[in-house]
Every structure is written in C-alpha cells, then in structure tokens.
Amino acid sequence: MSKKNGIDAFSRRAFLRSAATFGAVACAGAAGAQDALNEIINSPRRGSWDDQYDAKASRTATTVVSNTPVFGPETISHVQQAIFDYQNIVSSGGWPMVATSLKLEIGVTDPSVQQLRQRLMVSGDLPRSAGISSQFDSYVDGAVKRFQARHGLPADGVIGEYTLKAINVPATTRLGQLQTNLVRLQSMSGDLGRRYVMVNIPAAYIEAVENGRVALRHTAIVGKIDRQSPILNSKIYEVILNPYWTAPRSIIQKDIMPLMRKDPTYLKRNAIRLFDGSGGEVSPETVDWNAEKAPNLMFRQDPGKINAMSSTKINFHNEHQVYMHDTPQQGLFNKLMRFESSGCVRVQNVRDLSSWLLKETPGWSRQQMEATIKTGVNTPITLAEEVPVFFTYITAWSATDGVVQFRDDIYQRDGATELALQTPYGVEQSSGSVEQDALPQ
Numbered sequence: 001m002s003k004k005n006g007i008d009a010f011s012r013r014a015f016l017r018s019a020a021t022f023g024a025v026a027c028a029g030a031a032g033a034q035d036a037l038n039e040i041i042n043s044p045r046r047g048s049w050d051d052q053y054d055a056k057a058s059r060t061a062t063t064v065v066s067n068t069p070v071f072g073p074e075t076i077s078h079v080q081q082a083i084f085d086y087q088n089i090v091s092s093g094g095w096p097m098v099a100t101s102l103k104l105e106i107g108v109t110d111p112s113v114q115q116l117r118q119r120l121m122v123s124g125d126l127p128r129s130a131g132i133s134s135q136f137d138s139y140v141d142g143a144v145k146r147f148q149a150r151h152g153l154p155a156d157g158v159i160g161e162y163t164l165k166a167i168n169v170p171a172t173t174r175l176g177q178l179q180t181n182l183v184r185l186q187s188m189s190g191d192l193g194r195r196y197v198m199v200n201i202p203a204a205y206i207e208a209v210e211n212g213r214v215a216l217r218h219t220a221i222v223g224k225i226d227r228q229s230p231i232l233n234s235k236i237y238e239v240i241l242n243p244y245w246t247a248p249r250s251i252i253q254k255d256i257m258p259l260m261r262k263d264p265t266y267l268k269r270n271a272i273r274l275f276d277g278s279g280g281e282v283s284p285e286t287v288d289w290n291a292e293k294a295p296n297l298m299f300r301q302d303p304g305k306i307n308a309m310s311s312t313k314i315n316f317h318n319e320h321q322v323y324m325h326d327t328p329q330q331g332l333f334n335k336l337m338r339f340e341s342s343g344c345v346r347v348q349n350v351r352d353l354s355s356w357l358l359k360e361t362p363g364w365s366r367q368q369m370e371a372t373i374k375t376g377v378n379t380p381i382t383l384a385e386e387v388p389v390f391f392t393y394i395t396a397w398s399a400t401d402g403v404v405q406f407r408d409d410i411y412q413r414d415g416a417t418e419l420a421l422q423t424p425y426g427v428e429q430s431s432g433s434v435e436q437d438a439l440p441q
Contacts, residue, residue, distance in 0.1 A: 204221065
C-alpha cells in the first residue's frame with residue numbers, strides 16, 4: 001500500500017470511528033453531542049493539508065462576535081487583562097512584520113507565510129501547534145479570518161491591502177491604543193439605563209442594549225473626517241415615519257448651491273421645495289444660484305422613497321443638529337469604509353431599531369409602523385419613555401474574554417498616525433451628490 005493510500009485509509013477509519021462516537025453520544029443530549037463533535041474537529045492532523053480543521057476554521061470569525069455590549073460590566077476588566085497581555089508581548093519583542101507583495105490566501109506557498117504564522121501566533125489568532133511553514137493552509141485561513149473579524153475587516157481569509165496594514169501595526173502601538181481606550185471606557189462605566197443605544201463611531205456600528213445584553217446590532221454610516229459625527233450623550237424622544245428633510249445651512253452652501261449651478265433641475269428632481277420665513281413657497285427660478293451666499297430660505301424635501309432619510313428619522317436632544325435615519329442608498333452599508341455622512345448616522349435595517357424603540361409605546365406595533373410607512377404621510381411618534389443614546393469613540397475593547405477588538409482611528413484621536421488606516425478615503429471631496437443629512441454647525 002502506498003503512503004498516500006495508507007493516509008487516506010487511516011483518515012477514513014479515524015473519521016468513521018469518530019463519527020460513530022458522535023452518533024452514539026448525540027442520543028445522550030446536546031452537551032454530549034458537542035463534545036463528540038469537538039473530538040472530530042480536534043482529531044490529529046493528517047498530512048500537510050488538515051481537512052479536519054476546516055470545520056473549526058469556519059467558526060473562528062463568528063466566535064469573535066458576542067451579545068456582550070461594549071459598555072458591559074466585564075469590559076473594563078477584559079481590557080485591563082488585554083493591556084497586561086500586550087505588555088508581555090511588547091516586553092518579549094512584539095511581533096514580526098509581514099513583508100510581501102503577494103496576495104496571500106489559502107493555497108499559496110511563500111516564505112512570507114512563515115512571518116504571517118509567527119505574527120498570528122503572537123496575537124493569539126493562530127495556535128502554536130499549527131507550526132511554522134511556508135504553506136497558507138486551513139489553519140492560517142481560519143486565523144486570518146479571526147484576525148479580520150477582530151479588526152472590523154471582511155473575514156475573507158485574504159491578506160489584502162487593509163488586512164496587511166492592520167497586521168503590521170506594531171504591538172507597542174496597539175498597547176497604547178488599548179491604554180487610551182481604557183480611559184474612555186472608564187468614563188462610561190456605571191448604570192447607563194435598562195435600555196440604551198450606543199453608536200461607536202470608528203467601528204461604524206450601533207448596539208441596542210437591553211438588560212445588559214445586546215438586543216440588536218446595526219451597521220452604520222457615520223461622519224466623514226471633515227464632517228465628523230460628534231461625541232454626545234442624549235435621549236431618544238421621537239421616531240418620525242415618512243420624515244421631511246430640511247437641509248442645514250452648511251449643506252445648502254457647500255453642496256446644493258454648486259449643484260444648482262450645474263443642474264438647475266436638481267431641486268425639482270429631488271422633491272426639494274423652498275419656503276420663506278412666512279411659510280410661503282418660493283420658485284427656484286427666482287434665486288440667484290451664482291451668489292456668494294445661499295439664500296435665506298428653508299430647503300425642505302418631501303417624504304418619499306428618494307427622501308434623504310427614506311422611511312425613518314430618529315430624534316434625540318442635541319446642540320449639533322444630528323440624528324439617526326434611514327437612507328435610500330442601501331448599498332453604502334456594504335462598503336468597508338463607511339465614513340460618508342455629514343455628521344448624522346445612517347442605520348442599516350433601521351425599521352428593526354425603530355420597532356425596538358417603540359415596543360413600549362402603546363399603539364405602535366411593527367405592523368402598525370409598517371402600515372404607516374406605506375401611507376407616505378409624515379408621522380411623528382413620541383416615545384412613551386425616552387431611551388438614552390451615546391455617540392462614542394472606542395477604537396479598542398474586549399467585551400469577550402480573550403477577544404481583543406481594534407478599529408481604525410478614523411478621526412486621528414489616538415495619537416498614532418498608523419492607526420488611521422482609512423484616512424485618505426475619509427477626506428475625499430464630494431463627487432456631485434449631496435450628503436443629505438444634518439451637519440454639526
């Protein structure tokens with residue numbers, strides 16, 4: 001029998017023995033079944049390509065996510081432990097830089113994969129038992145996916161531009177990032193309320209927290225670097241279905257005026273009407289769009305599918321004139337870099353969040369909310385009980401024991417330029433479309 005056939009035969013026998021064990025134990029209950037499944041997954045490696053690891057590797061990214069909120073009671077102790085761990089990493093020499101011009105992914109064999117393995121082992125993403133070789137195998141694939149998930153990157157297992165940049169941030173810089181964010185987290189410790197909403201700006205995502213657990217998590221679009229979303233603590237008091245959108249002066253001056261010079265039909269095409277101080281409607285043809293200053297008029301967009309806030313606006317008290325809202329541009333949520341607004345926060349699946357906010361307000365079931373949206377009629381709804389909302393800036397945390405999360409320092413507040421990996425994107429100029437949400441004045 002050849003060596004290859006011998007290995008295959010051994011693999012089949014080992015799998016059947018393990019599978020038989022799994023089948024027998026499954027009858028004894030879920031806990032026993034999971035133990036048997038783990039026995040199969042953790043069985044010894046066979047050959048240089050570990051087919052048994054694939055099932056385990058496919059789960060590594062999902063284990064990074066938990067329903068423990070960023071502002072949970074355990075977070076500070078987890079971050080303190082992470083700081084201790086990273087201090088040990090730094091004192092031991094940190095981790096190696098990964099130097100490659102190749103697109104590293106599963107199936108590639110290259111000397112730089114050895115550096116990648118060492119780097120991922122030091123940060124705890126790759127078990128040391130995986131060994132050091134030049135092969136990008138399923139062990140490395142799973143480790144890269146775990147690393148990507150911890151850094152807010154698409155968990156595709158491919159070492160692309162942003163993954164490589166994140167990998168090559170020095171351990172000393174990551175340690176400093178943890179220490180900076182520990183102070184931020186400590187400032188938010190304490191009772192935040194039975195129900196609250198947390199917007200983490202650099203992570204561009206939202207947590208709706210109830211009784212200490214994350215009830216909903218939403219992808220968000222937040223302010224670009226030159227129109228930043230503000231840090232604030234407030235209370236959500238109102239959900240408006242089929243909202244009007246009123247353009248702030250800054251957007252009228254910076255965006256709408258130049259667009260009207262290029263395309264005089266812009267306002268009409270976007271259902272934006274002009275009103276004077278007495279509430280009378282003003283024709284766009286009577287306005288001098290080449291004037292240095294914008295006219296002292298209200299620019300209001302009617303409710304509808306093309307409305308900048310689409311179906312929903314979520315209001316909370318604040319001096320910055322920002323809010324959360326829906327958007328007709330749903331494709332933006334699929335982008336890696338979601339720093340595109342003028343300060344407000346666009347919410348993916350905002351109707352789920354609205355339904356959660358309104359669930360304690362009598363008469364506003366999900367069905368009633370959806371039926372009202374279909375009418376297209378502007379409908380403000382006052383919450384029966386205001387819900388606290390926190391706009392925060394957390395770029396490093398550990399809400400789950402042993403899982404340390406990092407995000408880009410998009411607004412450059414952490415004191416290290418190499419942490420602002422996406423900054424060049426954030427300062428791109430407008431390409432002709434209006435950022436149709438409120439801008440901090």
